Amino acid sequence: MRVLIRYGVVVLAIAIGATMLIWPVATGFVEDWARRDVEMRSRLVYSAARDPIETLREAGDEAGLTRLMERIGQDDGVVAVALCENGVVRAGSPAMPAEFRCSHTPANGSSLSIVTFEDARLLVSAYSLGEGSDQVTLVVMHDDQEIEARLSRARLFIILAAIGIAFGGAALASLFAYLVMRRWTISVRQAIEDARAGRPEESGGASTMIGEEIRKTLAELDFVRHSIDAAHTEWSPETLRLALANELPGSEVIVVSNREPYIHNRLEDGTIQLQRPASGLVSALEPVTRACGGVWIAHGSGTADRDTVDSDDRVMVPPSNPSYALRRLWLTEEEQEGYYYGFANEGLWPLCHIAFVRPVFRESDWRMYREVNRRFAEAVAAEARRPDPIVLIQDYHLALAPRMIRERLPEATIVTFWHIPWPNSETFGICPYKEDIIDGLLGSSILGFHTQFHCNNFIETVDRFVESRIDREEASITLRGHETFVRPYPISIEWPPAAMANQKPVEEARVAVRERLGLPEDVRLGVGIERFDYTKGILDRMRAVDALLTTHPEWRERFCFLQAAAPTRSKLSNYRTLQEEAEALAQDINARHGGPFPVIQLVARHHDPEEVFELFRAGDLCIVSSLHDGMNLVAKEFVAARDDERGVLILSAFAGASRELNEALIVNPYDAYAMGEAIARALEMDEAEQRERMHTMRQQVQSRNVYRWAGQMLLDAAHLRKKQRIMRLMDKAGQA
Numbered sequence: 001m002r003v004l005i006r007y008g009v010v011v012l013a014i015a016i017g018a019t020m021l022i023w024p025v026a027t028g029f030v031e032d033w034a035r036r037d038v039e040m041r042s043r044l045v046y047s048a049a050r051d052p053i054e055t056l057r058e059a060g061d062e063a064g065l066t067r068l069m070e071r072i073g074q075d076d077g078v079v080a081v082a083l084c085e086n087g088v089v090r091a092g093s094p095a096m097p098a099e100f101r102c103s104h105t106p107a108n109g110s111s112l113s114i115v116t117f118e119d120a121r122l123l124v125s126a127y128s129l130g131e132g133s134d135q136v137t138l139v140v141m142h143d144d145q146e147i148e149a150r151l152s153r154a155r156l157f158i159i160l161a162a163i164g165i166a167f168g169g170a171a172l173a174s175l176f177a178y179l180v181m182r183r184w185t186i187s188v189r190q191a192i193e194d195a196r197a198g199r200p201e202e203s204g205g206a207s208t209m210i211g212e213e214i215r216k217t218l219a220e221l222d223f224v225r226h227s228i229d230a231a232h233t234e235w236s237p238e239t240l241r242l243a244l245a246n247e248l249p250g251s252e253v254i255v256v257s258n259r260e261p262y263i264h265n266r267l268e269d270g271t272i273q274l275q276r277p278a279s280g281l282v283s284a285l286e287p288v289t290r291a292c293g294g295v296w297i298a299h300g301s302g303t304a305d306r307d308t309v310d311s312d313d314r315v316m317v318p319p320s321n322p323s324y325a326l327r328r329l330w331l332t333e334e335e336q337e338g339y340y341y342g343f344a345n346e347g348l349w350p351l352c353h354i355a356f357v358r359p360v361f362r363e364s365d366w367r368m369y370r371e372v373n374r375r376f377a378e379a380v381a382a383e384a385r386r387p388d389p390i391v392l393i394q395d396y397h398l399a400l401a402p403r404m405i406r407e408r409l410p411e412a413t414i415v416t417f418w419h420i421p422w423p424n425s426e427t428f429g430i431c432p433y434k435e436d437i438i439d440g441l442l443g444s445s446i447l448g449f450h451t452q453f454h455c456n457n458f459i460e461t462v463d464r465f466v467e468s469r470i471d472r473e474e475a476s477i478t479l480r481g482h483e484t485f486v487r488p489y490p491i492s493i494e495w496p497p498a499a500m501a502n503q504k505p506v507e508e509a510r511v512a513v514r515e516r517l518g519l520p521e522d523v524r525l526g527v528g529i530e531r532f533d534y535t536k537g538i539l540d541r542m543r544a545v546d547a548l549l550t551t552h553p554e555w556r557e558r559f560c561f562l563q564a565a566a567p568t569r570s571k572l573s574n575y576r577t578l579q580e581e582a583e584a585l586a587q588d589i590n591a592r593h594g595g596p597f598p599v600i601q602l603v604a605r606h607h608d609p610e611e612v613f614e615l616f617r618a619g620d621l622c623i624v625s626s627l628h629d630g631m632n633l634v635a636k637e638f639v640a641a642r643d644d645e646r647g648v649l650i651l652s653a654f655a656g657a658s659r660e661l662n663e664a665l666i667v668n669p670y671d672a673y674a675m676g677e678a679i680a681r682a683l684e685m686d687e688a689e690q691r692e693r694m695h696t697m698r699q700q701v702q703s704r705n706v707y708r709w710a711g712q713m714l715l716d717a718a719h720l721r722k723k724q725r726i727m728r729l730m731d732k733a734g735q736a
């Protein structure tokens with residue numbers, strides 16, 4: 001449109017310029033033509049009057065001459081006529097000016113001369129009559145206003161014609177430009193199609209340099225995904241670094257999450273202890289950030305966090321081999337209450353997980369949530385060294401941050417990953433702030449979920465509550481002109497896991513753990529390891545152990561279940577109650593199925609990754625019985641820990657991981673009896689079957705590791721950036 005207007009304006013300017021140029025020529029021409037016309041009419045008067053004048057003169061009929069003059073004087077355009085004879089007026093029409101003298105007469109037949117009388121300016125022409133000794137002249141006088149009137153009419157005509165030509169020309173030029181642009185756009189589309197289909201350029205295609213550049217960029221675009229995905233089936237920190245260097249050269253990566261990857265705590269003896277939090281988010285993202293470098297902004301929650309940062313609130317991590325900066329953000333008690341415990345964990349967490357815990361929404365929590373999201377957005381803007389960083393926003397704590405960051409850094413590529421499930425639109429509809437949350441998330445360039453199912457739920461939710469344009473084929477949502485792509489990225493773990501580096505052989509781990517738990521060597525061990533969260537189905541798996549021992553008493557005194565659970569969000573009553581219930585249930589089961597050792601051993605404390613992996617290696621089976629889970633990385637860690645290809649995974653159908661780890665024994669955690677039967681089946685499974693299942697799952701986790709997860713998001717970000725570059729090029733071409 002802008003181009004068309006521009007064409008129109010140019011043509012208009014040309015028309016105005018041309019009019020100004022032809023103006024003097026045209027008006028001169030009209031004046032000349034008007035004069036000639038007057039002359040011609042004077043000559044006609046003379047031709048018509050010559051003979052009657054001769055006759056009347058010869059007859060000496062003075063009255064006749066006067067009447068003749070009077071009649072001629074009434075001719076159209078004639079003001080007056082006079083008959084001069086030997087320099088004296090012999091007869092004249094009534095309108096002849098009193099001051100007229102025959103001396104005013106121009107030479108015979110000459111062109112007009114202008115004579116100014118008291119009342120008027122007249123155009124005077126004279127014609128000689130007779131060939132005798134007398135000098136007789138007919139003088140014809142026309143009004144010079146007549147020429148002026150003609151000139152005015154001519155000027156008006158020229159102006160109208162110029163306007164008409166200008167507008168007509170502008171319209172034609174715009175139409176022409178539109179047709180050319182349309183053809184160009186079709187050509188560019190064709191170029192895009194050709195490039196996508198790998199067809200060579202046909203003559204007559206988008207042959208402009210811009211078209212060429214677009215083709216090249218598109219070729220690069222498709223190469224990105226194909227080459228990286230095909231060439232590097234094994235994603236590693238190296239391939240991730242390579243992908244970043246090749247596809248996003250010079251880019252700045254900023255990770256943002258609530259939970260920090262390294263927590264510094266001060267112990268009672270005054271020393272500082274470094275803790276790696278029990279967080280799926282951290283275990284996935286930490287190795288990725290190590291590979292990519294950059295800055296990770298997170299809440300500094302440790303008691304010694306302030307003592308370990310520099311003046312910019314930064315500390316380089318990992319401490320053993322620093323590769324990225326951890327920028328800590330300080331939150332007051334009040335902020336943590338409202339934003340983290342309140343809105344995030346009493347509102348959004350139960351809202352998004354189907355665990356039948358009622359979400360709580362408080363206006364004061366919501367205000368704090370908004371405020372803390374704003375603080376995170378400001379920290380991102382302050383950390384950014386370029387106007388277009390790649391910002392990787394993590395999880396439900398920061399739903400409003402994408403929009404807030406977009407407002408501060410409009411050119412940023414914002415990739416948001418939602419680590420928990422997204423419920424159906426009906427469930428999400430109970431959230432009083434649903435529109436704001438959706439609006440916040442749609443500030444992202446790309447919004448990721450673990451599964452296609454959660455992507456679909458999100459799109460349906462947007463469709464139901466927000467006025468936007470949804471492209472289901474592209475899986476994108478456009479809100480107020482900004483497009484967000486919604487994509488599934490199944491999260492995973494690093495391969496090989498760092499915690500595997502110093503593990504002792506499986507046999508040694510079995511012996512060591514059994515010793516610690518006071519178990520005879522031949523006792524079979526089941527393990528469950530996670531945060532003490534009501535979504536994890538910890539009570540349900542205890543009930544399954546109960547069901548197993550009830551239905552299969554032969555396993556009494558031959559089976560023990562170790563539940564390692566890290567206390568989490570303990571300020572919230574739901575979490576405290578869960579821990580109390582779990583302890584009571586364990587006691588009850590142990591009492592009923594008691595023997596030389598407790599059947600259920602509950603260890604409620606934080607375990608470092610190395611300890612977790614040792615437990616995985618010592619177990620005969622692992623139970624992951626989430627009532628609802630985005631992915632669940634414990635399941636993948638168990639598989640990664642078993643390089644002996646032994647052990648059985650019992651996995652909830654309601655964890656995202658069950659979509660990938662099909663060789664696990666898939667269970668419904670709400671069905672204690674069936675889960676008990678699954679435990680029995682696992683305990684009875686022969687080595688060959690265990691090996692076969694574990695081998696396939698290990699291949700799956702190895703190839704679809706966390707570097708692939710991050711790599712796909714970053715490649716999509718690169719893809720998007722290139723697409724935006726094309727749009728800018730097309731825009732430029734449109735303006736050219």
Ligand code: F6P
Nearest residue numbers: 259278279280281395419420568
């Ligand atoms: O599963 C959602 C999640 O944020 C994970 O990403 C993380 O593992 C866990 O919750 C940690 O919770 P918190 O940070 O509250 O301890």
